[in-house]
Amino acid sequence: MTTLMPPFRLHRPASLAEAMATLSSTPGGRPLAGGTDLLVNLRRGMGAPPALVDLTSINGLDRIDVGADGLVLGATVDLARLGDDPRVRAGWPALAQAAAAVAGPTHREAATLGGNLCQDTRCVFVNQSEWWRAANSYCLKVRGDTCHVVKKSERCYAVYAGDVAPALLVLGASVETAGRDGTRRLPLADLFREEGRTHLALEPGEVVTAIRVPPPDGASTGYRKVRVRDSIDFPLAGIAMSLRRSGDGLASLRVALTGIASASVLVPDLDTMLGRPWAEIAGPLAEAVRKACNAVKTTVATPKYRRRVSAAAAVALGAELWAGQEESAA
């Protein structure tokens, strides 16, 4: 059972300047792109913005540029194109793999990079019909005052389920935004907050306009996703990794997780493994991932499963990237 669409006005600006003018003159207005997340949520009664501003009508916001500075991606690049682009697949495999792992093929034709990064957080108690949530007295995230996941909690634990963010985190990406006070550029990690209702550190009316990814640094990168149905679902856990070895020792390692907290997070304290061979890394890597995985009961799978599968997926991906480094050096 779904509800009526809220009575918003739809704007389809031809330029970014026009979009920003509309957003700044319409308090509560929200940017729209592919619609695969936002429109579905609005139909479920989650939010009633007075206006939607369609960014996909803006020319030139969907560029994929490869240069000496790395990769520049417009916010409305669709995920099908991003996952298929031969330059992205060759230079930034974790990004191409993550884009290709989002939802199903038809979603990816419409869903955009900016929309995927800024997608709403999810929870078994909130991504339900309006009637389901009404019968459950709603929850902290939408219309209610109680968190059903962590009782008496003052914060929302809804989980960030974007696949592309962890890949961009291990690749060292930054984000360009436009807002009422002009444009700014920030490290991707600073876009996210570990709180389910306010998980994006964007000002009202501020939108992501582009993503910048540094050139490849010789590391092997990849993304692994665990979900109920491999064809379509959101992640129960997702792991992105960037790994470089020098001879038989580890030269650099970055690991990021998604689907386990209200933000995509980089796993801390991996430097102790530098210089060591893979046989001595696998165990501590699993332990570091398990420790970084503070999952609570926001999905159909238990937190224990998500912790263990995150660690297992990290070790499997690490072994694959380690072997790949040997081949590329040979």
Next chain:
Amino acid sequence: MMLAPQDEDQGGAAPRAKAILMITLNGRARQDLVDETMLLVDYLREVCGLTGTKQGCDGGECGACTVLVDDRPRLACSTLAHQVAGRRVETIEGLARNGRMSRLQQAFHEKLGAQCGFCTPGMIMAAEALLRRNPDPTPERIRAALSGNLCRCTGYVKIVESVRAAAGPAVEAEAAR
């Protein structure tokens, strides 16, 4: 705390802004005065009367509402009608020519690719998009392209066989028909 569901709050009669929508639908230009909040699936079914496009899960999980927008598959339940302004939209009704089913439709008919038929328009449109890009796909490519379309009857084997039966060099010959 108990609140009423929001659709009751709205009384079902909230005022809606309307605007002219111009698209090319199944090869014919048309324009309509359409609610800015209207979904593409509702526009096709309620305004245009093309009920071949099905509304299944209403949330982008089943693929039954798949249509083509500029030759690419698109979920009509997760798209606003005005978002496809000026584009070429094709639905299942647009595939037949002169009262004859397309080769892909004929293949679904002959290879028993449809049982209850509810997922079939979405399946065929997703398969049509694949065949336009790749006229001779492997069964693996077909399965990947249809992986967002759910069928609860066939077990998918007959659907993949149907698409395979419509694949191959004759697709280009048909395009010239």
